[in-house]
Amino acid sequence: MWQEYPFLSGKETRNQPCVGISACLSGERVRYDGTSKIQPDLINQFSPLITLKPLCPEVAIGMGIPRRPMQLNLNNQLIDAVYKEDQAQSFTQPINQYADLIIDQYERDIASNKLCGYIFKSRSPSCGAGSTPVFSDGIHVRFGDGIFAHKLRQALPWLPVMEEEELEHPRSRNRFLFLVYLISDYHQSVEKKSDEQVFFAHHKALIKGLPRKKRTQLNSALEHGNCPEDLIYAPDCALTLLTESLQEISHHEFEEIITKARDTKP
Ligand code: SF4
Numbered sequence: 001m002w003q004e005y006p007f008l009s010g011k012e013t014r015n016q017p018c019v020g021i022s023a024c025l026s027g028e029r030v031r032y033d034g035t036s037k038i039q040p041d042l043i044n045q046f047s048p049l050i051t052l053k054p055l056c057p058e059v060a061i062g063m064g065i066p067r068r069p070m071q072l073n074l075n076n077q078l079i080d081a082v083y084k085e086d087q088a089q090s091f092t093q094p095i096n097q098y099a100d101l102i103i104d105q106y107e108r109d110i111a112s113n114k115l116c117g118y119i120f121k122s123r124s125p126s127c128g129a130g131s132t133p134v135f136s137d138g139i140h141v142r143f144g145d146g147i148f149a150h151k152l153r154q155a156l157p158w159l160p161v162m163e164e165e166e167l168e169h170p171r172s173r174n175r176f177l178f179l180v181y182l183i184s185d186y187h188q189s190v191e192k193k194s195d196e197q198v199f200f201a202h203h204k205a206l207i208k209g210l211p212r213k214k215r216t217q218l219n220s221a222l223e224h225g226n227c228p229e230d231l232i233y234a235p236d237c238a239l240t241l242l243t244e245s246l247q248e249i250s251h252h253e254f255e256e257i258i259t260k261a262r263d264t265k266p
Pocket of ligand 1: 022023024025030031032055056057058059121124126127
């Protein structure tokens with residue numbers, strides 16, 4: 001489906017979009033018990049289309065392999081990553097510092113090296129994207145992001161993000177690839193023309209298909225620089241509204257938008 005949308009200039013270029021991936025999903029034996037969680041189908045399908053950039057925040061901060069497993073605790077409204085069996089030592093700060101390094105690197109990268117998406121390992125205290133259990137006084141109270149994933153998503157709120165379990169579904173894979181190529185287009189367009197308006201003008205048929213509320217917010221962000229209150233700290237507000245909307249809608253709505261946009265000249 002995503003290949004049918006003809007306005008993604010990155011699709012046939014030499015520079016494939018760069019996508020971060022939890023290193024254990026790409027086959028690296030970096031988990032706490034020295035194993036990997038390789039996803040052969042996913043890697044085989046995505047490798048010819050995108051450049052995967054494996055990262056393991058826990059190994060990067062020197063936790064070693066093997067290591068004791070961690071969990072997330074809620075302490076005074078703050079989330080803390082600690083060993084399951086020894087909760088005195090916190091790893092939140094070093095993982096946040098590592099995320100800052102990745103975000104700094106993103107800011108410095110040229111367009112072809114910039115992150116265009118991220119595939120996170122579900123339920124990980126570092127890498128989970130919404131599915132990680134959070135405990136308070138030993139009781140499971142909710143699900144949330146891992147420390148590293150949370151920091152990255154705060155800094156780059158427009159980044160298309162999915163966990164490997166969601167990507168088991170072909171329609172999710174299609175949507176993820178579409179969003180990755182769209183972001184790649186954005187990076188290239190801004191680098192070449194130094195003007196994000198050119199990108200949005202190019203994809204106006206796509207914007208036209210968005211649900212009315214999101215479309216109005218997006219146009220207001222583009223024309224007047226207005227950003228909805230819940231995105232007040234979001235850099236690249238219009239881009240965030242676009243990708244957020246394309247991720248929130250149903251598969252059916254998404255596919256309908258692409259089909260309509262496909263037949264409309266930019
Ligand atoms: S989930 Fe993240 S931190 Fe855990 S092993 Fe995989 S890459 Fe490393």
